[in-house]
Amino acid sequence: MQGGINVVLAPEQIATLWGIPVTNTLLMSWVVVALLVIIAVTMRSRLKMIPSRFQTLLEWLVAFVYDYVAETLESRAMARRFFPLLVTIFLFIFTSNLLEFTPGIGSLGVYRSWGGPFIPLLRSVNTDLNVTLTLAILSFLVIEVTGAVTIGVWRYGGKFVNFRGGAIGFFIGIVELFSEIARIISFSFRLFGNVFAGEVLILVVTYFLPFVGPVPFMAFEIFVGFVQAAIFALLTLFFIRIAIAEPHGEAAH
Numbered sequence: 001m002q003g004g005i006n007v008v009l010a011p012e013q014i015a016t017l018w019g020i021p022v023t024n025t026l027l028m029s030w031v032v033v034a035l036l037v038i039i040a041v042t043m044r045s046r047l048k049m050i051p052s053r054f055q056t057l058l059e060w061l062v063a064f065v066y067d068y069v070a071e072t073l074e075s076r077a078m079a080r081r082f083f084p085l086l087v088t089i090f091l092f093i094f095t096s097n098l099l100e101f102t103p104g105i106g107s108l109g110v111y112r113s114w115g116g117p118f119i120p121l122l123r124s125v126n127t128d129l130n131v132t133l134t135l136a137i138l139s140f141l142v143i144e145v146t147g148a149v150t151i152g153v154w155r156y157g158g159k160f161v162n163f164r165g166g167a168i169g170f171f172i173g174i175v176e177l178f179s180e181i182a183r184i185i186s187f188s189f190r191l192f193g194n195v196f197a198g199e200v201l202i203l204v205v206t207y208f209l210p211f212v213g214p215v216p217f218m219a220f221e222i223f224v225g226f227v228q229a230a231i232f233a234l235l236t237l238f239f240i241r242i243a244i245a246e247p248h249g250e251a252a253h
Contacts, residue, residue, distance in 0.1 A: 009196075011024055011123060028096070069086060073240065073241055082142075082237070086236060093228065097226070126191055129189075132188040133188040136188035140180075140187070142236070143239045160180070195225065202214050
């Protein structure tokens with residue numbers, strides 16, 4: 001068996017399902033979704049008309065976030081539409097990052113052959129670029145479709161293909177078009193890079209300073225995981241606000 005630090009960039013395949021490869025990050029994503037569903041169902045069954053202190057705190061947090069979304073979008077109707085999506089994105093990313101430090105994640109697995117590489121059964125979801133890229137594409141599609149539906153396809157497209165503003169307006173529109181597409185890369189690689197770098201850092205610290213050494217770094221990575229989840233959800237919110245804004249010069253008319 002190999003010793004030392006072993007860093008694997010791509011997720012490992014552990015099985016196949018109807019010809020579809022099942023990786024350890026995919027299996028971990030099922031665990032995250034199942035956990036969130038169980039927590040949601042459990043909390044829903046325990047709601048009371050006379051709330052406890054914990055329920056009061058949760059209701060206050062939900063109301064605070066909802067009001068912030070409504071204030072940002074300047075519409076409570078739009079807030080009702082996008083609030084569930086934004087909160088789901090945050091909870092999925094943060095829960096995935098939080099479970100990264102659960103005992104057994106990354107440490108329980110099998111050796112496919114004697115002296116072969118170790119294959120963990122579960123691996124942190126956001127260390128898979130496929131997952132973060134999928135989340136980025138989902139966010140991108142929601143932003144673009146919302147903009148097109150809200151202000152109209154032609155008016156929304158006029159933000160990127162603008163012939164009325166002369167050469168400068170046309171050039172600015174092309175730059176905005178490329179910046180829109182670049183969001184997919186920035187969304188996915190920001191989340192993937194931070195989470196994967198944190199996992200490697202914990203692995204290195206654990207190798208050289210086991211037991212006590214990783215504890216402060218784990219606490220810091222939990223904070224980073226929260227921040228990354230919040231940033232992903234907030235950027236989605238802000239870009240939706242930008243998408244539903246009128247094209248340049250339309251407000252004056």
